[in-house]
Amino acid sequence: MASERVAYVNGEIVPESQASISIHDRGFLQGYSVFDTTRTFNHKIFKLDEHLHRFYNSLKYARLDPGMDISQMAQITMQVLETNLPLINNDDDYWVTQRVSRGISGPDGEMPTVIVESVPLPFAARAKYYKDGMPVVIPSVRRTPPEVLSPRAKIQNYANLVQAEFEVKDKNPDGWPILLDMNGNLCEGPGSNFFIVKNGAVVTPREQFVLAGISRATTIELAQELGIETREEDIDLYDAYTADESFVTSTSFCICPVSSINGSLVGDSKTVPGPVTSRLLAAYSGLVGIDIQGQYLSRL
Template sequence: MSDLSNQRIAYFNGRYVPESQVLVPFRDRSFKYGDAAFDMTRTFDGRPFKLKEHVERFYRSLRYLRIDPGLSPAEMIAVSEEVVARNAHLRPKDGDWWVGQRVSRGVDAVGDEGWEQSGPTVIVECLPLPLAQRASLFRDGIDVLVPSVRRTSPSALSPRAKTHNYLNTIMADLEVKAENPKAWSVLLDENGNLAEGIGSNIFLVQEGRLFTPREHYVLPGVSRQTVIDLARELGIACEEKDLDMFDAANADEIFLTSTSLCLCPVRSVNGQAVGSGQVPGPVTSLLTGAYSRFVGCDFVAQYLAKL
């Protein structure tokens, strides 16, 4: 029991079990085809951030994939909160969690295996945020590289669904990491406009105005929407529009948003310094402060403390 008490607990097909007991059959369609959806939020001081909004987005992905998880959104929220509660004693005082929900279409059985689980595979998990690994990004800014790999076209597969099939952005990220292991990728869409990175959205600041790619070509991040809402409250104009490399080269400031980072400044794109080189820039700083106040946690200080 003492060994199990030091293991994180996950929800797995109706039961709360140690992570080591979450065993997905090799015939599960998530393993075979990436036929699954997931979503992730983070905690601030152990409190899940916009869990309802993340779960709602998760269920939009599931509807798109035509997967019924067998749980209502309210039940999925309750399960997620229970997973966080059951792991509270394992969270360091200066640390926080990623909290994830994952549902696959389930086992592709031939008929003679006798798998116990015949419906969808449902997992809710939590794991520590990589605060130490990403701390320097808040000190120095992110170096963005644009790979040759383009973001999957909405005419083929909607990027608005958060699925287990991440190979498009993984191949792009591998290309970028081969050139600079510390760089982050931002892909172009089929039309040559900025789209998104692997789990991140991009914003440009030009003459005090905020711009971000249209939702049609990207996953609409909850952190992305939070920044849009905060900008409007601060009187900063924000527009969703097509943005290309010319726009990036002439931006005064650029930053990325993601679940774990919240928002983090970009210092260069393809080796070219952003704007005046100030990191973070004034608009990014203003939005960062507003974000920290909104979530009740100085997330920048949380990261920088790990340097």
């Protein structure tokens, strides 16, 4: 058994301590790279095909060629994951990430950098959100508009989101940023989509203005299977403040209840998660074969 995790870097699977890229890599020099991330449940990868399909759409948008097709990327992903699985406990799971940058220019033209890696999910650090709910804080930093860069492509340049996170953490160290778009509507946060529940309906911003999250799509599908009305529409601050419930979705969280927005309690936040969020979280747990909330709460 390996003593440390491995990663795939430009054709080789190497120990992470030996993984390196050029100082001239344009992913570093220009912030120009694309990535996608899925996770495991009970050590089994979830919706890899969907994540890789989105990844390759992002690559096409960014005009990056990884030099391999989706099936090869899937094989490498599974090889890295299976090598690293023995290094975590039975009740732990991994984030699994693929990255492609512009790499360096060589005599033969473009030489993209291709990386596949896995890191343990931060259950202990995020368990508090499942116990008390997530305090959402809306920063002054606005989300990069789609006229500048499409949010539907998963671009590695997170400067916009990181600046928002810095601002939020200064106000509330536990706060989670959800950014407004240029029209003043709530859109998304770092690696996360935003939802509200109003009069029994689940509402989320339109896909044109946010990353089309796999967890977002899964949640919408589950809601429809449960007979819960779903809508994609603009959500302004009034909608958020008067919502009955709210939650975020992401690869790691799946579904995580929101307790407050800018300090204003969401609905009856004495009960977190609320009834609709609880139904969706239970359905998601049934889909992946693990108690999602319980996996986090067990780390408290």
